[in-house]
Amino acid sequence: MSDTPAQGFDTLQIHAGAHPDPATGARQVPIYQTTAYVFRDSDHAAALFNLAEVGYIYSRLTNPTVGALADRICALEGGAGAICCSSGHAAQIMALFPLMGPGCNIVASTRLYGGTVTQFSQTIKRFGWSATFVDFDDLDAVKAAIDDNTRAVFCESIANPGGYITDLDAISAISDAAGVPLIVDNTSASPYLCNPIKHGATLVVHSTTKYLTGNGTVTGGCVIDSGKFDWSQNDKFPSLSQPEPAYHGLNFHEALGGMAFTFHSIAVGLRDLGMTMNPQGAHYTLMGIETLSLRMQKHVSNAKEVAGWLENHPAVEKVTYAGLPSSPYAERATRICPKGAGGLFTVALKDGYDACVKLVDSLELFSHVANLGDTRSLIIHSASTTHRQLSPEQQEAAGATPNVVRLSIGIEDPVDIIADLEQALAKATA
Numbered sequence: 472m473s474d475t476p477a478q479g480f481d482t483l484q485i486h487a488g489a490h491p492d493p494a495t496g497a498r499q500v501p502i503y504q505t506t507a508y509v510f511r512d513s514d515h516a517a518a519l520f521n522l523a524e525v526g527y528i529y530s531r532l533t534n535p536t537v538g539a540l541a542d543r544i545c546a547l548e549g550g551a552g553a554i555c556c557s558s559g560h561a562a563q564i565m566a567l568f569p570l571m572g573p574g575c576n577i578v579a580s581t582r583l584y585g586g587t588v589t590q591f592s593q594t595i596k597r598f599g600w601s602a603t604f605v606d607f608d609d610l611d612a613v614k615a616a617i618d619d620n621t622r623a624v625f626c627e628s629i630a631n632p633g634g635y636i637t638d639l640d641a642i643s644a645i646s647d648a649a650g651v652p653l654i655v656d657n658t659s660a661s662p663y664l665c666n667p668i669k670h671g672a673t674l675v676v677h678s679t680t681k682y683l684t685g686n687g688t689v690t691g692g693c694v695i696d697s698g699k700f701d702w703s704q705n706d707k708f709p710s711l712s713q714p715e716p717a718y719h720g721l722n723f724h725e726a727l728g729g730m731a732f733t734f735h736s737i738a739v740g741l742r743d744l745g746m747t748m749n750p751q752g753a754h755y756t757l758m759g760i761e762t763l764s765l766r767m768q769k770h771v772s773n774a775k776e777v778a779g780w781l782e783n784h785p786a787v788e789k790v791t792y793a794g795l796p797s798s799p800y801a802e803r804a805t806r807i808c809p810k811g812a813g814g815l816f817t818v819a820l821k822d823g824y825d826a827c828v829k830l831v832d833s834l835e836l837f838s839h840v841a842n843l844g845d846t847r848s849l850i851i852h853s854a855s856t857t858h859r860q861l862s863p864e865q866q867e868a869a870g871a872t873p874n875v876v877r878l879s880i881g882i883e884d885p886v887d888i889i890a891d892l893e894q895a896l897a898k899a900t901a
């Protein structure tokens with residue numbers, strides 16, 4: 472979708488998808504606060520509805536502000552096309568929607584954001600879809616879990632919250648061989664630290680709520696398509712490779728090639744599911760993305776310093792941060808996310824649940840919130856909040872047992888972050 476020539480990340484995060492406004496010359500992307508767009512004439516309207524011409528019809532489908540954001544994230548991820556939606560969870564449904572039907576399943580990692588585990592293990596059953604959860608470090612188990620009804624393989628690049636890095640190259644080799652797409656949730660890494668498409672992913676999903684916006688102001692999501700998957704290689708994806716009854720019999724793959732998924736997601740997905748991002752929300756995220764690389768560098772350097780300090784604290788049993796040399800994923804991190812392992816990790820305390828609760832309640836600089844990827848340092852006790860709906864086994868697999876807290880390290884002065892943890896740990900273990 473992006474017509475910006477290949478440029479460096481720091482340039483793309485500011486310029487991709489944006490042009491001076493043709494009507495006014497406005498340098499920043501205007502907030503196009505409009506529901507509908509005037510057609511030039513009836514032929515123009517018909518061409519738009521036939522997808523014969525690309526343009527704006529109605530903001531449930533497309534909007535120039537939202538489109539600028541989709542194009543920018545698409546450029547940062549190295550995709551062919553992208554759509555934005557109302558939240559990260561909406562993006563996950565939007566990614567699966569063109570691929571799935573009743574009786575179809577996905578093979579998903581046990582190490583996922585808690586809300587995603589619930590969405591996949593419970594809610595998607597209402598659509599007649601299901602998920603098989605396996606340990607993605609066990610490549611044979613991933614292979615064995617894929618059956619004739621599997622339509623996608625789903626994992627996170629850096630898994631929230633356990634400090635786990637997925638071997639995307641190995642997993643995409645398995646999904647490729649099975650003729651199904653790999654979908655990677657790249658929220659915890661951000662496109663600055665990891666580009667899943669380079670490691671073989673077909674689709675990338677984001678909760679733009681987190682690092683992409685970066686300041687905890689709006690919820691949003693994005694689905695980026697690599698444009699490289701051959702939807703016609705088998706008969707598994709009829710919505711894309713055969714006449715789509717929901718869009719007057721259009722064969723999206725035949726007509727649109729590498730843009731089939733993106734156009735289907737707009738013309739059918741956003742049209743009928745309506746999980747649309749609004750232009751105000753897109754504006755906040757466009758503002759945030761301009762400084763993504765700078766923030767991620769600081770998140771990473773702060774996280775390394777704080778995790779290293781915590782690892783040596785007598786009250787701490789374990790720190791799971793893939794950016795520490797002691798992590799079992801340290802080597803894999805240098806291949807999957809060479810610029811750093813993110814700003815998110817968990818800390819297990821020797822004194823267990825009670826000490827975790829006291830730590831959370833004693834911190835002053837840290838905020839106790841169900842969010843991550845903010846400029847502010849955040850903490851949460853996952854087992855009693857974000858991962859509360861999970862069984863003890865699911866919590867264990869996700870790295871969210873009752874004796875751990877999740878930290879999202881902000882971009883404040885690291886000395887202040889450590890001082891706050893020091894005083895709160897003293898109270899928690901008193």
Ligand SMILES: *Cc1c(COP(=O)(O)O)cnc(C)c1O
Pocket residue numbers: 558559560561584586587627631656658659677678679680681690691692843
């Ligand atoms: C927050 C989050 C989501 C869900 O995104 P929302 O914007 O809250 O709907 C999905 N995956 C990961 C890794 C997340 O951190």
